Amino acid sequence: MHVFADPTNLDAYLSGFLWILKLTGASAVIALVLGVLLAAFRVSPVPVLRGFGAAWVNIFRNTPLTLIIFFCYFGLFSTLGLTLSDDLNLNNFWLGVVGLSVYTAAFVCESVRSGINTVPAGQAEAARAIGLTFFQTLRIVVLPQAGRAVVAPLGSVLIALCKNATIVGTIGLIEASSVMKQLINDNGDAVIPIFLVFAGTFAAILVPTGYFFGWLANRLAVKR
Amino acid sequence: MAQPGVDRPRFRDERPTGTVDDVTTGEPLIVLDGVNKYFGPLHVLDDVSLSVGKGEVVVVIGPSGSGKSTLCRTINRLEPIDSGTITFDGTPLPAEGKALAKLRSEVGMVFQSFNLFAHKTILENVTLGPVKVRKEKPAAARERGLALLDRVGIANQAEKYPAQLSGGQQQRAAIARALAMQPKAMLFDEPTSALDPEMVGEVLDVMTSLARDGMTMVVVTHEMGFARHAANRVIFMADGKLVEDAPPTEFFANPRSERARDFLSKILTH
Ligand SMILES: Nc1ncnc2c1ncn2[C@@H]1O[C@H](COP(=O)(O)OP(=O)(O)OP(=O)(O)O)[C@@H](O)[C@H]1O
Numbered sequence: 156m157h158v159f160a161d162p163t164n165l166d167a168y169l170s171g172f173l174w175i176l177k178l179t180g181a182s183a184v185i186a187l188v189l190g191v192l193l194a195a196f197r198v199s200p201v202p203v204l205r206g207f208g209a210a211w212v213n214i215f216r217n218t219p220l221t222l223i224i225f226f227c228y229f230g231l232f233s234t235l236g237l238t239l240s241d242d243l244n245l246n247n248f249w250l251g252v253v254g255l256s257v258y259t260a261a262f263v264c265e266s267v268r269s270g271i272n273t274v275p276a277g278q279a280e281a282a283r284a285i286g287l288t289f290f291q292t293l294r295i296v297v298l299p300q301a302g303r304a305v306v307a308p309l310g311s312v313l314i315a316l317c318k319n320a321t322i323v324g325t326i327g328l329i330e331a332s333s334v335m336k337q338l339i340n341d342n343g344d345a346v347i348p349i350f351l352v353f354a355g356t357f358a359a360i361l362v363p364t365g366y367f368f369g370w371l372a373n374r375l376a377v378k379r
Numbered sequence: 380m381a382q383p384g385v386d387r388p389r390f391r392d393e394r395p396t397g398t399v400d401d402v403t404t405g406e407p408l409i410v411l412d413g414v415n416k417y418f419g420p421l422h423v424l425d426d427v428s429l430s431v432g433k434g435e436v437v438v439v440i441g442p443s444g445s446g447k448s449t450l451c452r453t454i455n456r457l458e459p460i461d462s463g464t465i466t467f468d469g470t471p472l473p474a475e476g477k478a479l480a481k482l483r484s485e486v487g488m489v490f491q492s493f494n495l496f497a498h499k500t501i502l503e504n505v506t507l508g509p510v511k512v513r514k515e516k517p518a519a520a521r522e523r524g525l526a527l528l529d530r531v532g533i534a535n536q537a538e539k540y541p542a543q544l545s546g547g548q549q550q551r552a553a554i555a556r557a558l559a560m561q562p563k564a565m566l567f568d569e570p571t572s573a574l575d576p577e578m579v580g581e582v583l584d585v586m587t588s589l590a591r592d593g594m595t596m597v598v599v600t601h602e603m604g605f606a607r608h609a610a611n612r613v614i615f616m617a618d619g620k621l622v623e624d625a626p627p628t629e630f631f632a633n634p635r636s637e638r639a640r641d642f643l644s645k646i647l648t649h
Pocket residue numbers: 418421423441442443444445446447448449450
């Protein structure tokens with residue numbers, strides 16, 4: 156493959172996917188923490204928190220990710236002056252992470268909440284009846300039993316996040332899809348091979364991820 | 380109306396001798412005053428007033444849907460009420476938060492469906508509350524937990540998971556879990572209704588011994604034998620109202636309301 160034999164192109168290809176992995180990793184951690192917190196809000200006895208969680212989910216789940224990423228760049232950065240790093244690339248990276256995280260957190264929240272709903276209500280009632288607080292009930296009794304039901308949909312959310320990370324290319328971060336576009340522009344004779352290499356790389360990352368989450372879900376099965 | 384009891388010889392035969400009818404005790408522990416509760420348009424608790432003294436055992440009976448479970452659940456505020464007051468040991472029930480959690484730790488609750496924590500062993504079920512709520516040392520909680528499991532006769536099941544136990548054993552474990560919090564009162568919502576008949580006795584035995592030891596108990600049950608032998612008072616509910624409140628001998632021999640007579644005749648034909 157003459158295109159990837161060129162060291163400059165190979166470097167671009169590798170750094171493009173490195174950005175994707177970094178975007179995915181950072182956003183996954185933030186979205187997971189945020190999403191679990193939002194799910195806790197949504198099942199809490201406090202109406203204000205429930206409302207906040209519901210509003211978050213409805214706003215971010217129903218706005219196209221491209222718009223959210225654009226807003227992070229043109230709204231937060233250009234207009235409101237939010238600068239997350241002095242390095243131009245890193246600044247775009249972190250703006251992208253903000254957008255991906257708030258968006259993905261909505262999906263994490265709904266996955267966790269549907270997992271919580273698979274745990275019989277009597278479990279939380281018994282926990283409250285012995286005097287555990289709401290958060291203890293969630294942490295000690297409900298979430299551990301929701302594990303299996305949560306893990307499989309979370310895997311899908313993570314896979315979607317990794318693919319969605321390519322949208323950060325629209326605000327100037329040279330991630331994988333931007334590299335691909337550039338290589339296609341420069342090598343009109345090798346469009347199909349270039350495309351197959353990039354698609355194949357995503358598959359090579361994501362197919363094992365999917366299997367890993369399936370395996371994890373089975374391991375976490377709770378006997379009842 | 381016909382003389383109550385006349386057409387119900389089985390009841391008369393079963394009438395116990397030497398029950399605890401008139402052993403009513405000191406200050407009130409649980410006091411409900413003019414409690415109302417609605418589920419949407421449904422008036423589930425209709426101006427319910429009730430006082431349960433320390434050491435008293437009150438059995439609640441009534442037809443399905445009459446509000447017995449709801450009454451039980453309002454006492455530790457698993458269900459909030461719409462109006463009226465509920466006082467526990469001299470303090471009105473607190474709203475959601477730390478104070479409510481503390482109150483709940485002082486009121487044991489036993490559910491029809493056991494509700495043991497499915498991902499914890501029997502011993503962990505029993506020690507969870509003492510360790511996480513009472514901040515007891517794990518070793519001390521464990522020792523006391525084993526003693527309680529021994530008391531309810533399932534010490535040898537301590538390391539098993541709930542799903543590995545029979546219904547009767549699970550319910551006894553659930554009673555031990557509630558007792559581990561050293562509650563001032565215990566609420567039972569049809570503790571034997573989900574059990575196979577041959578397991579009912581072992582659970583009732585544990586409850587009877589608790590009653591003898593002076594535990595304050597509110598028990599929703601259809602086990603008339605238990606009501607006769609262990610209860611100080613029987614409360615009959617219908618349509619969310621507290622219709623009768625009498626010592627068991629008096630209630631079974633001479634129910635005053637038509638509803639209660641009707642109900643008793645129905646559960647006796649089975
Ligand atoms: N969470 C709820 N939402 C709406 N209605 C409810 C709820 N819980 C109970 N009800 C209704 O309130 C009424 C009283 O219910 P409750 O469970 O207290 O009756 P019960 O006397 O315990 O009956 P059973 O003998 O069948 O257990 C019933 O009509 C029931 O359908």
